[in-house]
């Protein structure tokens with residue numbers, strides 16, 4: 270698929286540029302279909318974008334927010350993506366949005382994945398917006414290099430929904446939407462900052478082994494055009 274690079278002068282311009290486009294996409298989804306859905310990533314990069322987006326003037330009461338992936342930790346953990354989104358996005362005007370978590374206090378992470386799949390089944394068919402991050406190891410969502418469930422997670426013929434993932438680079442166990450759930454988002458974004466991440470992306474483009482660099486699945490096989498939002 271095609272990947273388009275949108276380059277910004279600095280982190281503030283990147284956050285504003287991406288927030289403008291995402292707000293426009295959500296607004297037009299509401300206009301056309303009466304509601305909008307967005308799946309966002311955790312990590313350090315999205316904070317400024319979340320803060321900027323939270324004050325954008327759209328009908329947030331018609332927007333459902335969920336996570337591309339989550340750590341198997343409760344929402345009061347400082348490792349929780351739910352906490353990150355609650356703190357930086359679900360406030361100001363965006364406090365009106367609905368939020369569907371991926372973490373559930375279930376006996377096993379597999380049980381939590383089943384619950385998360387049920388809870389999110391009504392949205393994201395396809396998502397109006399999916400914002401992916403990328404790690405320095407070429408992971409995206411919780412598609413980690415050599416992850417125990419990577420082949421299933423990247424199988425585009427597999428079902429929509431949430432899978433579990435364990436990997437050396439992941440820290441705690443993870444819950445992640447499958448690639449099939451994200452690859453056809455109407456607006457599919459890879460949101461990255463810094464020359465180091467741009468170099469990782471170039472490295473990913475130069476090869477084809479998805480087990481080593483799962484971001485390659487997004488670059489090469491996503492059904493939707495991939496929009497790369499980047500600033501140095």
Ligand SMILES: O=C(O)[C@H](O)[C@@H](O)[C@H](O)[C@H](O)COP(=O)(O)O
Pocket residue numbers: 310311312313314315338339350401402403404405408409410411
């Ligand atoms: O951390 C998470 O929740 C996501 O699983 C992960 O895919 C993230 O988007 C990248 O690791 C980038 O993280 P940084 O923005 O911190 O570099």
